[in-house]
Amino acid sequence: MATPQLTKNQTLVMDALSHSEGPMSAYTILDKLRDHGFRAPLQVYRALDKLLEYGLVHRLESLNAFVACSCPHDHEHDHGVTAFTICEGCGQVTEFHDEAIEQRLSALTRAQSFKTEKTTIEIRGHCQSCA
Amino acid sequence: MATPQLTKNQTLVMDALSHSEGPMSAYTILDKLRDHGFRAPLQVYRALDKLLEYGLVHRLESLNAFVACSCPHDHEHDHGVTAFTICEGCGQVTEFHDEAIEQRLSALTRAQSFKTEKTTIEIRGHCQSCA
DNA sequence: GCAATAATGTAATGTTATTACATCAATTGC
DNA sequence: GCAATTGATGTAATAACATTACATTATTGC
Ligand SMILES: [Zn+2]
Ligand SMILES: [Zn+2]
Ligand SMILES: [Zn+2]
Ligand SMILES: [Zn+2]
Numbered sequence: 001m002a003t004p005q006l007t008k009n010q011t012l013v014m015d016a017l018s019h020s021e022g023p024m025s026a027y028t029i030l031d032k033l034r035d036h037g038f039r040a041p042l043q044v045y046r047a048l049d050k051l052l053e054y055g056l057v058h059r060l061e062s063l064n065a066f067v068a069c070s071c072p073h074d075h076e077h078d079h080g081v082t083a084f085t086i087c088e089g090c091g092q093v094t095e096f097h098d099e100a101i102e103q104r105l106s107a108l109t110r111a112q113s114f115k116t117e118k119t120t121i122e123i124r125g126h127c128q129s130c131a
Numbered sequence: 132m133a134t135p136q137l138t139k140n141q142t143l144v145m146d147a148l149s150h151s152e153g154p155m156s157a158y159t160i161l162d163k164l165r166d167h168g169f170r171a172p173l174q175v176y177r178a179l180d181k182l183l184e185y186g187l188v189h190r191l192e193s194l195n196a197f198v199a200c201s202c203p204h205d206h207e208h209d210h211g212v213t214a215f216t217i218c219e220g221c222g223q224v225t226e227f228h229d230e231a232i233e234q235r236l237s238a239l240t241r242a243q244s245f246k247t248e249k250t251t252i253e254i255r256g257h258c259q260s261c262a
Numbered sequence: 263g264c265a266a267t268a269a270t271g272t273a274a275t276g277t278t279a280t281t282a283c284a285t286c287a288a289t290t291g292c
Numbered sequence: 293g294c295a296a297t298t299g300a301t302g303t304a305a306t307a308a309c310a311t312t313a314c315a316t317t318a319t320t321g322c
Contacts, residue, residue, distance in 0.1 A: 140300080141300095173301090174301075174302075177301080
């Protein structure tokens, strides 16, 4: 998925997430952007849909929240399975990718002839500082 | 986590999930149990909390829904990491466990000194029939 | 310019989950 | 037995998350 030029709203949401310490809910993003003219949830959700599609943002299912992708690359190519550790103490989220897990999951789904479209891996717990 | 005797509400919710073809949202469960005296969401959520604690039920984060554990064992011992395939077509959910994935995730989190409390693995896609 | 497409604005509504407080039942200690 | 504690339940209100519907504006292709 090549990333096209972002629109005004997409840029505002992307910047909000990029400059955030951690993940933000859609409504938190909305509040942050009220000064920039945002008035309704849909403005956020529409921008997020596109940013998710472009791979610039990830959704954390277990938090109902969103986080900027931390990958250094330019997102010209789809990065594979994305996994996260999420600290319950400080809220820190760490994104990581592992080829071994990806291949193992691929083998397991292939065995049941399941066609994977999206894989969610989220590990809740406590980081080193918060242990 | 040894499973104590279930209370009346816990039994009703457990039965509803056990007899369901697939996962159900809390509000769907509520509707199913209105004839049995359920009136408010909290009655469902409280029962689900206990059933989750006992390992009899799993929460599907990407669906905001709940499903009865499909493991044959008696839940006397905690089964490790649970993963699911979820078909977008027919709604079929398949629970599986894999030692290799569990060990790999364990190694990865240990490397960042992260203390895991709960791991979510959910694979969305299409099953063989719905491909 | 004009049609087609994509993005935006706004309101209303739908869905999921929690807080607060009162009541009831079972268990424990004496 | 009985008070005290604990766990479970009932009910209402509210909070948090997400979508539908419809109107308007901006951009693109011709
Ligand atoms: Zn990423
Ligand atoms: Zn932490
Ligand atoms: Zn299970
Ligand atoms: Zn299917």
